[in-house]
Amino acid sequence: MGIAKSIRPxxxxxxxWGALKAMGTALVEQHVAFAGMELLSRxxxxxxxxxxxxxxxxxxHTSPFEYCENGGKAVAWEATAKRCTPDFxxxxxxxxxxxxxxxxxxxxxxxxxxxxxxxxxxKYEPVSWEEAFALVARHLNALPDPNMAEFYTSGxxxxxxxxxxxxxxxxxxxxxxxxxxxxxxxxxxVGLPQSIGVGKGTVLLEDFEKxxxxxxxxxxxxxxxxxxxxxLRNASRRGATIMSFNPFRERALxxxxxxxxxxxxxxxxxxxxxxxxxxxKVGGDVAVIKGIMKCLFEADEEARRxxxxxxxxxxxxxxHTVGIEALVAxxxxxxxxxxxxxxxxxxxxxxxxxxxxxxxxxxxxxxxMGITQHRHGAQNVxxxxxxxxxxxxxxxxxxxxxxxxxxxxxxxxxTVGITEVPxxxxxxxxxxxxxxxxxxxxxxxxxxxxxxxxxxxSKVFIGLGGNFASAIPDWEATQKAIRGLDLTVHIATKLNxxxxxxxxxxxxxxxxxxxxxxxxxxxxxxxxxxxxMSMVHASAGVRPPASEHLRSEPAIIAGMARATLGAGxxxxxxxxxxxxxxxREDIEAVFPIFQAYNARIREPGGFxxxxxxxxxxxxxxxxKANFLVVEGLCEDSSxxxxxxxxxxxxxxxxxxNTTLYSNSDRYRGVYNQRDVIFLNEQEMAKRGLKxxxxxxxxxxATDGIERAVRGFRVVPYAFPDxxxxxxxxxxxxxxxxxxxxxxxxxxxxxxxxxxxVKTAAQGAL
Ligand SMILES: Nc1nc2c(c(=O)[nH]1)N[C@H]1C(S)=C(S)[C@@H](COP(=O)(O)OP(=O)(O)OC[C@H]3O[C@@H](n4cnc5c(=O)[nH]c(N)nc54)[C@H](O)[C@@H]3O)O[C@H]1N2
Ligand SMILES: Nc1nc2c(c(=O)[nH]1)N[C@H]1C(S)=C(S)[C@@H](COP(=O)(O)OP(=O)(O)OC[C@H]3O[C@@H](n4cnc5c(=O)[nH]c(N)nc54)[C@H](O)[C@@H]3O)O[C@H]1N2
Ligand SMILES: [Mo]
Numbered sequence: 001m002g003i004a005k006s007i008r009p010x011x012x013x014x015x016x017w018g019a020l021k022a023m024g025t026a027l028v029e030q031h032v033a034f035a036g037m038e039l040l041s042r043x044x045x046x047x048x049x050x051x052x053x054x055x056x057x058x059x060x061h062t063s064p065f066e067y068c069e070n071g072g073k074a075v076a077w078e079a080t081a082k083r084c085t086p087d088f089x090x091x092x093x094x095x096x097x098x099x100x101x102x103x104x105x106x107x108x109x110x111x112x113x114x115x116x117x118x119x120x121x122x123k124y125e126p127v128s129w130e131e132a133f134a135l136v137a138r139h140l141n142a143l144p145d146p147n148m149a150e151f152y153t154s155g156x157x158x159x160x161x162x163x164x165x166x167x168x169x170x171x172x173x174x175x176x177x178x179x180x181x182x183x184x185x186x187x188x189x190v191g192l193p194q195s196i197g198v199g200k201g202t203v204l205l206e207d208f209e210k211x212x213x214x215x216x217x218x219x220x221x222x223x224x225x226x227x228x229x230x231x232l233r234n235a236s237r238r239g240a241t242i243m244s245f246n247p248f249r250e251r252a253l254x255x256x257x258x259x260x261x262x263x264x265x266x267x268x269x270x271x272x273x274x275x276x277x278x279x280x281k282v283g284g285d286v287a288v289i290k291g292i293m294k295c296l297f298e299a300d301e302e303a304r305r306x307x308x309x310x311x312x313x314x315x316x317x318x319x320h321t322v323g324i325e326a327l328v329a330x331x332x333x334x335x336x337x338x339x340x341x342x343x344x345x346x347x348x349x350x351x352x353x354x355x356x357x358x359x360x361x362x363x364x365x366x367x368x369m370g371i372t373q374h375r376h377g378a379q380n381v382x383x384x385x386x387x388x389x390x391x392x393x394x395x396x397x398x399x400x401x402x403x404x405x406x407x408x409x410x411x412x413x414x415t416v417g418i419t420e421v422p423x424x425x426x427x428x429x430x431x432x433x434x435x436x437x438x439x440x441x442x443x444x445x446x447x448x449x450x451x452x453x454x455x456x457x458s459k460v461f462i463g464l465g466g467n468f469a470s471a472i473p474d475w476e477a478t479q480k481a482i483r484g485l486d487l488t489v490h491i492a493t494k495l496n497x498x499x500x501x502x503x504x505x506x507x508x509x510x511x512x513x514x515x516x517x518x519x520x521x522x523x524x525x526x527x528x529x530x531x532x533m534s535m536v537h538a539s540a541g542v543r544p545p546a547s548e549h550l551r552s553e554p555a556i557i558a559g560m561a562r563a564t565l566g567a568g569x570x571x572x573x574x575x576x577x578x579x580x581x582x583x584r585e586d587i588e589a590v591f592p593i594f595q596a597y598n599a600r601i602r603e604p605g606g607f608x609x610x611x612x613x614x615x616x617x618x619x620x621x622x623x624k625a626n627f628l629v630v631e632g633l634c635e636d637s638s639x640x641x642x643x644x645x646x647x648x649x650x651x652x653x654x655x656x657n658t659t660l661y662s663n664s665d666r667y668r669g670v671y672n673q674r675d676v677i678f679l680n681e682q683e684m685a686k687r688g689l690k691x692x693x694x695x696x697x698x699x700x701a702t703d704g705i706e707r708a709v710r711g712f713r714v715v716p717y718a719f720p721d722x723x724x725x726x727x728x729x730x731x732x733x734x735x736x737x738x739x740x741x742x743x744x745x746x747x748x749x750x751x752x753x754x755x756x757v758k759t760a761a762q763g764a765l
Contacts, residue, residue, distance in 0.1 A: 003672050004671070004672060005671060005673045006671045006672070007669055007676075008669050008671065009669040010251065010666055010667050010668070010669045012257070013254075013255040013256055013257040013271075014229070014251045014254075014255065014257070014667060015069075015226070015229060015252070015256045015257045015258055015259050015270075016256075016257030016258075016259060016264070016265065016268075016270065017257075017259075017265065019068070019069035019226075019259050020069070020259050022069055022073070022654075022666070023069045023072035023073060023076075026072060026076040026077070026661060027072065027076045029076070030076040030079065030081060030082065031080065031081035031082070032076055032079045032080060032081055036072075036075065036079060039079055039515060039542065040075060042542050043071065043075065044071075046604050047540065048540070048542060049514050049515055049539045049541050050408060050514060050529050050537065050539035051071040051074065051075070051408060052074050052078055052156060052408055052513065053070055053073075053074035053075075053408060053656065054070070054224055054225045054227075054404075054405075054406065054407075054408060055155075055225075055404070055405035055406060055409070055410060055411060055531050055532045056227045056228050056531065056532055057205045057531040058531065058535070058605060058606075059205055059605070068229075068259075069226055070223065070226050070656070071226070071227070073654075073661045074656055075515060077106070077494075077656070077659065077661065078110075078493060078513040078514070078515050079513075079543060080110060081109070082107065082108065082110065083108075083109045083110055083112050083546065083547070084108035084110060084111050084112065084494070084495050085112050085113065086112070086115070086126045088108060089123060089124040090125075093121070093122040094122050094123065094124065094500055094502070095122055097495075097500055098500050102470065102496065102497055102658060102660055103660040103662075103663065105494075105496055105500075106494045106495065106659055106660070108494075108495050109494070110493060110494060110510070110513075110546035110547065111493060111494060111495060111508060111510035112510060112546065112547035112549060112550070113126045113510065113549050114126065114127050114128070114129055114132045114507065114508065114549070115127060115507070115508040115510075116131070116132065116135065116505075116507055117502055117506035117507070119504065119505075124499075124508060127507070129551065129559060130559075130563075132507050132509060133559045133560050133562070133563035133564075134563055135487070135505065135507065136462070136487070136563060136564060137560070137564040139460050139487040139505070140564045141564060143459060143460065146172050146173030146174040146439070147173070147174045147176060147441075147444075148458050148459045148460065149169075149172070149174060149176060149458065149459070149461075149462065150176045150178055150444060150453070150458050150461045150462070151165065151166075151168075151169040151174070151177055151178075151462050151464070152178045152179065152180075152446075152449075152461065152462065152463040152466060152468050153165060153177065153180065153463075153465070153466070154180045154407060154463070154464065154465035154466025154467075154468075155179075155180050155181060155184075155406060155407025155408070155409055155411075155413055155465075156407050156408060156409060156466075156514070157409060157413055157464050157553055158409060158412070158514075158527030158528060158529055158539070158553065158554075159409065159412045159413070159415070159416045159527065159528045159529065159530065159536070159587065160527050160528065160554050160580045160583040160584065160587075161464065161527070161552075161553035161554050161557060162409075162416050162418050162464075163416040163417060163583055163587050163590075164554050164557045164558060164573075164576060164577075164583060165418070165557050166416070166417040166418055167417075167430075167434070167561075167571060167586075168557055168561040168565075170417075170430065170436075170438040171434070171436050171438070171561070171569060171570065171571060172561075172564060172565065174439055174443055175419075175420050175421075175422055175438075175439050175441065175442055175443030176443035176444040176449060177418050177419060177420045177443055177444075177445075178420070178445055178446040178449040178450075179410075179414070179418050179419075179420075179445070179446070180406070180410060180446075180466055180471065181410050181413075181414060182446035182447070182744075182745060182746065183373075183446055183472070183746065183747055183749070184372065184373075184405075184406045184410065184746075185372055185403055185405055185406065185410070186372070186377075186378075186445070186741075186744040186745060186746045187372035187373075187374075187377030187380065187381050187741055187743075187744040187746045188200070188372060188381055188403040189414065189744070190378045190743050190744035191377070191379065191381035191382045191385075191743065191744065192381055192382075192385065192401065192403075193619075193620070194378075194382065194626060194628060195381075195382050195385040195386075195389075195620075195625060195628055196385060196389075196394060196401070196613040196618060196625050196626075197612060197613055197617075197618045197619030197620040197625070198611050198612055198613045198619065199414075200403070200411060200611060201402045201403050201532060201533060201534070201611075202394055202395065202400035202401050202402075202613045203364055203399075203400035203401070203533060204533050204535075205231065205533060207362075207397065207398050207399065207400055208232075208234070208235055208364065209231075209234070209398075210397050211235060211240055211360075211362045211363060211364045211399065212239075212240050212241065212360045212361055212362050212363075212398070213240060213241045213242075213243070213356060213357060213359075213360030214232070214240060214242045214243070214364045214366060215242075215243050215244075215245070215353075215363060215364070215365050215387075216242065216243070216244045216245070216246075216253065216274070216366045216367070217244075217245045217246075217285060217365070217366070217368075217370060217371050217384060218245065218246060218285065218367055218368050218370015218371045218372075218750070219246075219366055219367055219368025219369070219370060219371075219404050220246070220248075220250045220252070220253075220368065220650070220651070221252055221253070221366075221404070222250060222251060222253070222256065222653075222667065223250075223252070223651060223652075223653045223667070224404070224651060225404050225532075228404070229252060229256050229258070229273075230258065230260070232256070233256050233258055233271045233273065236271055236272060236273055237271055241275045241356045241359075241360060242273055242274045242275055243274065243276055243278070243353050243356055243357075244273075244274040244276070244277045244278065245278050245280045245370075246277065246278075246279065246280065246370060247279055247280060247281065247282050247370075247648065247720050247723055247725065248279075248650070248668070248678075248717075248719070248725065249277055249279065250277075250667065251667040252273065252667070253273055253274045253277050254272070254273060254274060254277060255270045255271060255272050255273060256270055256271055256273055257269070257270040257271075276349075276352065276353070276356075278345055278349055279344065279345075279718070279719075279720050280343055280344060280345060280720065281342065281343060281646075281720040281722055281723055282646040282647075282720065282722070282724075282725075282751055283342075283374055283634065283646055283723075283750070283751040284342050284343040284344055284720075285343075285370070285371060285374075285380050285383075285384075286379065286383050286630060287338070287339045287342035287343035287633045288339075288343045288345060288353075289384060289386070289387055290330075290331055290334050290339060290383070290633065291336075291339040291340075291343060291345070291347070291350035291354075292350055292353050292354045292357065293327070293331045293386065293387060293390065294331050294332075294334065294336070294339070294350075295351050295354030295355075296311055296312065296354050296357070296390060297328055297331055297332070299311045299354070299358060300312045311358055312390050312391060313390070313391045313392035315392075316389070316392030317389070317390070317392075320389075320392075320618065320624055320625050321389055321624050321625045321626065321627055322622050322624045322625075322626055322627070323626050323627035323628065323629070324627050326627070326629050327386060327627040327628075327629055330629045330631070334632075334633070338633055339633070342633040342635065344720040344721060344722070357387070357391070360391075361398075362393070362396065363388070363391065363399055364393075364398070364400055364401075364402050365384055365385075365387070365388050365400070365401050365402060366402040366404060367381070367384060367402070367403055367404070368403075368404045369406075369749070370648075371384065372744075373746055373747065373748060373749040374634075374741065374746075374750055374751045375634070375739060375740065375741050375742075375748045375751065376634040376741060377741040377744055377746045378741055378746075379628075379630040379634065379741075379743070381403075382628040382630065383630060384401070385401060385628075386627050386628065388400070388401060389627060394613055394614075394625065395613055395614055395615060395616035400614070402532070403532070404532055405531075406657075408514075408531070409529040409530060411530050411532060411534070412528070412530030412536065415530055415591070415593075416587055416591065417430075417591075420442055420443040420444055420445050420448075421442045421443075424440075426590065426591070427440060429589070429590045430590050433586060433589045433590055434570045434586075435570045436570045444458070445745045446472060446745070446747075447737060447745045447747065448745070450472060450474075450478045450737060451737070453478075453481035453482060453484065453485060454477060454478070454480075454481040459485055459486040460485060460486055460487045460488075460489075460503075461482065461485055461489070461503065462488075462489040462491075462560075463488075463489065463491065463492075463498065464491050464553065464557070465553075466498070467496040467497055467498045467657070467658040467659075468498050469482055469497050469498040470496065470498060470658040470729045470732070471658055471729065471732075472732065472747075473732050473735035473736065473737055473739070473740075473747045474707070474732070474735055474736055474737040475732055475733040476707065476733060477737065478737060479501045482501050482502070482503065483501060483502070483503065484503070485503030485504070486503055486504055486505065487503050487504070487505045487506065487507075488503040488505075488506045489506070489507045489509065489560075490506075490507070490508050490509065491509045491511050491553060491556055491557075492508060492509070492510065492511065493510065493511060493513050493546075494659070495508075496658065496659075497658070509551075509556050510547065510549070510550050510551075511550060511551060511553050511556055512545055512546075512550050512551070512552045512553070513546070514539055514541060515541050515542065515543050516541040516542075516543050516545045516546065516550075517540075517543065517544060517545065518540075518541055518552045520555070520577060520579065520580070521574075521577075521578030521579065522578050524540065525540070525552070525579075525580045526538040526540040526580065527539050527540075527580060528584070528597075528606075530609065533608075534608055534609040534611055535605065535606045535607065535608055535609075536594075536600075536606050536607055536608075537601060537603075537606025537607075538601040538602070538606070552577075554577050554580065554583065555577045557577075558573035558574060558577035559573075561573050562574065581598050584597045584598050584601075585597070585598065593609055593610065594609075613625075636753065638702045639700045639702075639753040643755055644722075644753035644754070644755070645683060645722065645723060645724050645753070645754055645755065645756065646722060646723045646724070646751050646752065646753055646754075647677075647697065647723070647724050647725065647726060647731065647734065647752050647753075648723065648724075648725045648749075648750045648751060649725070649726060649727060649728040649729075649730075649731035649732075649735075649749050649750065650725055650727065650728060651727070651728055652664070652665035652668070652670070652674065652727055653665050653666050654666070655727075657728075657729075658729050660674075665727075668717075670715070673713065674727050674730055675711060675712050675713060675730065676712060676713045676715045676726065676727075677695060677697065677712045677713070677714060677715065677724055677725070677726045678715050678717040678724060678725045678726070679714065679715075679717065679719055679723075679724035679725075680716065680717060680718065680719045680721065681716050682721060683719075683721065683722070684714060687756055688758075689714050690714070691714060691716050692713060692714060693758060693759075694711045694712065694714070694758070694759035695711075695712055695758055695759055696708055696710040696711065696712075696756070696757045696758075696759050697709050697710075697712060697726070697734060697754050697755075697756055698754060698755050698756075698757065699734045699735075699736060699752055699753070700755060702736075702738075703736065703738065705736075707733055707734050707736065708733070708734070709730065709733050709734060710759060711759050712726065724756075728749065731749070731752075732749075734754060735747055735749055736752070739752060
C-alpha cells in the first residue's frame with residue numbers, strides 16, 4: 001500500500017473485491033493472516049464469539065461467512081501479534097508519547113501489563129494488580145462525596161461486565177454513569193420513549209425480509225454496519241423501494257457487490273441499493289420530514305374530498321395515538337419555501353419520497369448519527385417516528401423504527417443498568433437483591449460529567465473501555481479538565497489518547513478482548529451481548545490471551561470493588577467474577593425481562609428481549625403513541641446565516657471510532673490523509689478557495705471562546721450548499737460543549753456553524 005496522499009474518486013460499487021482485499025491487508029499488517037482467517041470462521045457462529053465491531057444483528061441461520069470487511073478489521077486489530085510492553089513504556093516519557101498520532105499509538109499493539117503513571121519520570125511503570133486496586137480504593141475512599149467520581153462505559157463491555165460495574169458504582173454510592181451512548185443514540189433513548197414508550201428499535205431482522213419500503217436517514221451502512229448490506233441488497237432485489245437521505249452520496253447507499261455472492265464477485269456486477277438518494281443539507285432532516293408529512297396530509301385531504309381510499313392509517317391513528325390535530329396544524333403552518341431552503345430539496349423531490357411511502361404497505365425507518373448528533377437530535381427522532389405512525393408502521397410485520405446502534409453491546413449495557421437516570425423499580429429490585437441502599441439522586445452523563453470536572457467538582461475518572469478524551473467535544477477545555485483530576489483509570493486493550501491525557505495519578509489496566517478465552521475459577525466463561533434488534537446471545541473467546549497478565553473486565557471490576565468496599569460489601573465479588581452464570585442470575589433477578597437467562601442464551605441466535613411497542617402496547621403516560629410537535633425547522637438563530645457553513649463529522653471507511661485502521665477512506669476517494677474538508681465548488685468560490693488550498697476552520701461560537709483546527713486540505717465534493725464535512729475525531733475541538741441537545745445531552749457532532757480562513761502559510765500537501 002502506497003503512502004502518497006491523493007484524492008481519487010472511487011468508481012466501483014461498495015463491497016466486492018475491494019472489501020476482501022482490504023480485510024486481507026488488515027490481517028497481514030497485524031501479522032495474523034492465518035490465525036485471523038481461522039478466527040473469522042468462528043465469529044458470529046454458535047459457540048464462537050460475537051463480532052467486536054458494530055451492533056448489527058446476526059441472522060438465525062448463519063452461513064460460514066457471517067462477517068464483513070470491517071468486522072474482519074476489528075478482529076485483526078484485537079488479535080494483532082504486536083505487543084505494547086513495559087519496555088515500550090520505559091523507552092518513552094508520556095510527553096514523548098503525546099507526539100505520536102492516534103494511529104501510531106494503537107499500532108503498538110495489545111497492552112500486556114497493568115501500568116501506573118510515575119510523575120517524577122513522566123513514565124508509565126508496571127504495577128501489580130493488587131497495588132493498582134489499592135490505589136483506586138485509596139482515591140475513591142478519600143472523596144468526601146461518592147458523586148465526585150465518574151464511571152464511564154464504552155459499549156463494547158459485555159452485559160456481565162456492565163452489570164458488575166454499575167453494581168460497584170452504586171454500592172460505592174453514585175449514579176454517575178457517563179456512557180458512550182450519551183454521544184451516540186441518547187437522542188433515541190430519550191426521544192423514542194416519549195413517542196412510543198420504548199427507547200429501542202422495534203424491528204427484527206426478519207422484518208427486513210417483509211418490508212416493501214425502507215427509509216434510511218443519516219446512516220452509512222456500507223462502512224459502519226456492513227452486514228446490513230446483505231439485508232438491503234436482498235430487499236432491493238425483491239423490489240423494495242429504498243429512499244436515502246444523506247448529504248454524502250455514500251457509495252454503499254448507491255450500489256453494492258456482495259462479497260458472499262460468487263456470481264456478483266465473478267461477473268463484477270452489483271446491486272443498486274437506493275431507489276433515490278436525496279442529498280439533504282446538514283441539519284435539514286426535520287424540514288425533509290415535515291415536507292413529506294405535508295405531502296401526505298395534502299393527499300389525504302384530497303382523498304377525503306374525492307372519497308378515495310385514505311392515505312393515512314386512520315384506524316391506527318384513532319385507536320393507538322394522540323396528538324394528530326396539533327401535528328396537522330403545525331405542518332400546515334410550515335411554508336414550502338422554508339422547507340425547501342432548510343432541506344436543500346425541492347418540493348418535487350419530497351413529493352416523490354412521499355409517494356413512495358404512500359404506495360408502500362410496510363415501511364422500515366433506519367437511522368444513525370446523522371439524525372441523533374444534533375442540537376435537536378431527540379426531536380429529529382420524534383419527527384421520524386411521527387412519519388412512521390401516520391401509516392401505522394410500528395408494531396406490524398415488516399415495519400418499524402430501526403435506530404442502528406453503534407458499539408456491539410452499547411444497547412445491552414443500558415439494559416443492565418448503565419444509566420445516570422435509573423428508574424425507581426430498578427433501584428428497588430437492586431436493593432432487594434443485594435441489601436444495600438443504592439443512591440436515588442440522578443447522576444452525570446458525558447456532558448454534565450465534563451462540566452463537573454471543569455468546575456473541579458469531580459476528581460476521579462474510571463473508564464471501562466473506550467477513548468473518552470478523544471471521543472468528547474471541545475478538547476481544549478475538556479481535556480484540560482481531565483488533566484486536573486486526581487486519578488484517571490482506563491481498562492483497555494490498546495494504548496490510546498485517553499491514557500496520555502491523564503490525571504495527577506493514572507492507571508492503565510489491560511483486559512482480555514472478546515476473541516480471547518476467559519478462564520476463571522469455575523472454568524472458561526462466556527459473556528452475553530444484545531444487538532441492535534434486542535437479540536441477546538452468548539459470546540465465548542477462542543484465542544489464548546494476548547498476555548498472561550491480562551484480566552477479564554469482570555475480574556478487574558471485582559478487584560476494584562473488593563478493594564474499595566472492603567469486608568462491608570454486600571456483594572460476593574470474587575464468587576461472581578469466578579462464575580459469570582451467577583452474574584446472569586443476578587441480572588435476571590433485577591431485570592425480570594431476562595427470565596431463564598442462562599438457559600435461553602443457548603438458543604441458536606439467542607433470544608429476543610420483548611419490545612412492548614412491537615406488540616402495540618404503548619408504555620407512555622397517555623397509554624397511546626404520541627404525535628409530537630417541534631416548532632419550526634430547528635433553525636439556529638444564534639449565527640449569521642450567510643457566513644456560516646455547517647460542519648458535520650463522519651467516520652472514514654477505515655476507522656472504528658477513534659481507532660484508525662489506516663489514514664485512507666476508499667469509498668470517498670481519500671488516501672493517506674485525514675486533514676481534509678469536503679465542500680462544494682459554489683461554497684469554495686464564495687470564499688475564494690480552490691482545490692487543495694489549506695484552510696483554518698473556526699467555530700462561530702456564542703461564548704466568545706476561539707475554537708479552531710488548522711491547515712485542512714480543501715476537497716471539492718458534491719455536497720449540499722451551506723454545509724461541509726470532515727472526519728471524527730479531528731473535528732472535536734470545534735464542537736462546543738454547550739452545543740448539545742437540551743433533551744438528550746447528545747453533542748451536536750453533526751452540526752456546528754463554522755467559518756473558513758485560508759491558512760496563512762500554505763504548507764506542502
Ligand atoms: N467500521 C465501523 N463500524 C462502526 C463504527 C466505526 O467507526 N467504524 N462506529 C460504531 C458506532 S459507535 C456507531 S454510533 C455507528 C455509527 O454509524 P453511522 O451512524 O453510520 O455514523 P457516521 O459515519 O458518524 O454518520 C452517519 C451518516 O450521517 C450522514 N450525515 C451527517 N450529517 C447529517 C445530517 O445532518 N443529516 C443526515 N440525514 N445525514 C447526515 C453522514 O454523511 C454519514 O453517512 O457505527 C458503529 N459501527
Ligand atoms: N466528532 C464526533 N465525535 C464523536 C462521534 C462522531 O460521530 N463525531 N461519535 C460518538 C460516538 S457515536 C461514540 S460511540 C463515541 C465513542 O467513544 P468510545 O467508545 O469512548 O471510543 P472508542 O474509539 O470506541 O474506544 C476505543 C478504545 O477502546 C478500547 N477497547 C477496545 N476493545 C476493548 C475491550 O474489549 N475492552 C476494553 N475495556 N477496552 C477496549 C481500546 O483501548 C481502544 O483504544 O465517540 C463519539 N464522538
Ligand atoms: Mo456510537
